[in-house]
Amino acid sequence: MNRFRRNYVYENMFHRILLHITIWLSITLSAQTQGIPWMRFGPEAFALAQQQHKPVLLDLGASWCHWCHVMDDSTYTHPDIIAFLSTNYICIRENQDKRPDLFARYKDYGWPATIIFHEDGRELVKEAGYFNPADFLALLQKTYSGYRYTPPEKKRQVTTPVKGGWSPRTAAYVRDNFFRYLDTINGGYDMQQRFLEYDGIAYALLHYKNNAILRKWLPLTIHNSYLINxxxxxxxxxxxxxxxxxxxHFEKIGTIQARYLKIYAAYYQETHDTTALHHAKKIISYLNTFLKSPTGLYYNSQDADLHPGEHAGEYFALSSADRYQQGIPLIDSSCYAKENAQLADAFFNIFEATGDNHYLQTATTILNQLIRYYKQPDGGYLHDTVFTGAIALADQLYTCQALLHGYRLTRHHSWQQEMVSIAHYILQHFTGKNNALYSFTGNRLIPPEYLLSENIDACHLLSRLSEETGNKQYKQAAAGIFRYLTSGAVLSGIIAEPGILMGE
Structure with missing residues (x-):
């Protein structure tokens, strides 16, 4: 701990000590709620369930999640809940940030997510969000009272080839779908949540000069996004x-910082709007002050709450000095491959926009550390050096993307070799029978998922790799993924996905 403190640079001794205490607390505070015998998601838990013929409950949350804290404090500490779960269920708790396989499977439910399984792993119940004690107990009792184990029916696996392809009609459908969601009054998308999404901004940057709607929407969206900075x-x-x-929502997540840094850098580079550069530099200042580890990698996130379970709106309205007087929200000091690769890619963007070599060096350090500590003997990359139970496409994909970006800027031969190695690993280990890429491998308890965003990004990456290396295998793989993306089954469920337009 002393060496850690010596290496961590901060502008004020009091603030530095306070920050380190916060990080230490985030590491040492138990992730388990007292009274419930929590287990990890794995074969041991389901083996115990089969021995005792009990259903399995998974509580899936995040360290930064306000409503997860509320449910911990009000529901999982309630005596009736503790007693009923301890007697009748096998209980599992996991952090979705640490488990990319569970994230991919259940991300649509938000956090906290509650999933109840048969003892053999089949899903019984999937619920999203906070439950108060009374409603949660009713759900548990109803599920348990109707629980009778029956062997699963054996189903013959039938693989239907995915039919898809590009046409003017398909292009018009995807384009119209994107424009339908644009909010030209307030910026962003006409949805309950307001945020920036990279593909939408990238598409607008390509077309705003020739499209009146995008010419209005793009600066409006960028400038209004400053309100959540x-x-x-x-x-x-x-x-x-x-x-x-x-x-x-006041949590600050590493992958979100990477996304906005990349967006603001691209917007500044195209438009020379210095407000975007200002906010990009503020993101970097935040990252280096609160989330930078002594290794040069970046921590995962900072909590939404100063005190877990209590809304912190008044706290975040304070000045910096007044906040320090009250304390600092907990920091999740995990360093994940995907999030750090995305940050490296974003630092390459800000280097391109400004020419500042400090940003190039930061990205270089991140990539070198990922190669050194996260690469496995078989060439794949771990998500987390602590959890090794599943291998995630995202960690391979975004590390490869950052390496390609860095190689184009520096022509480092070792990065070229590494990006080619990762690309082959991806195609070998994640390609499904429908040409799309699975989100994870190595978890036999839940079936792998195809995430739309990852397949869009993989399609773009493989196309660029083909251009850079001349390898036709990448072009063919990108074409296969694109056929999947333009299949009717996928297109029928899209919501503002201009990345498909940029994959043609």
Whole structure:
């Protein structure tokens, strides 16, 4: 701990000590609620369930999640809940940030997510969000009272080839779907949540000069997004609710910082709007002050709450000095491959926009550390050096993307070799029979998922790799993914996905 403190640079001794105490607390505070015999998601828990013929409950949350804290404090500490769960269920708790396989499977439910399984792993119940004790007990009792184990029916696996392809009609459908969601009054998308999404901004940057709607929407969206930037410490809150930009959820997540840094850098480079550069630099200041580890990698997130379970709106309205007087929200000091690769890619963007070599060096350090500590002997990359139970596409994909970006800027031969190695690993380990890429491998308890965003990004990456290396295998793989993306089954469920337009 002393060496850690010596290496961590901060502008004020009092603030530095306070920050380290906060990080230490985030590491040492138990992730388990007292009284419930929590287990990890794995074969041991389901083996115990089969021995005792009990259903399995999974509580899936996040360290930064306000409503997860509320449910911990009000529901999982309630004596009736503790007694009923301890007697009748096998209980599992996991952090979705640490488990990319569970994130991919259940991300649509938000956090906390409650999933109840048969003892053999089949899903019984999937619920999203906070439950008060009374409603949660009713759910547990109803599920348990109707629980009778029956063997699963054996179903013959039938693989139907995915039919898809590009046509003017398909392009018009995807384009119309994107424009339908644009809010030209308030910026962003006409949805309950307000946020920036990279593909939408990238598409607008390509076409705003020739499209009146995008010419209005793009600067409006960028400027209004500044409202969910922290004016005191810098950094970006996750999103705003209530259909406007004035109701932020105050957690700060590493991957969100990477996304906005990349967006603001690209917007500044195209438009020379210095407000975007200002906010990009504020994000970097926040990252280096609160989330930078002694290794040069970045921590995962900072909590939405100063005191777990208590809304912190008044706290985040304070000045920096007044906040320090009250304390600092807990920091999740985990360093994940995907999030750090995305940050490296974003630092390459800000280097391109400004020419400042400090940003190039930061990205270089991140990539070198990922290669050194996260690469496995078989060439794949771990998500987390602590949890090794599943291998995630995202960690391979975004590390490869950052390496390609860095190689184009520096022509480092070792990065070229590494990006080619990762690309082959991806195609070998994640390609499904429908040409799309699975989100994870290595978890036999739950079936792998295809995430739309990852397949869009993989399609773009493989196309660029083909251009850079001349390898036709990448071009063919990108074409296969694109056929999947333009299949009717996928297109029928899209919501504002201009990344598909940029994959043609």
């Amino acid at each position: 922290d004016s005191s410490w810098g950094g970006v809150y996750q999103y705003s609710t209530h259909g406007d930009w004035q109701h932020p």
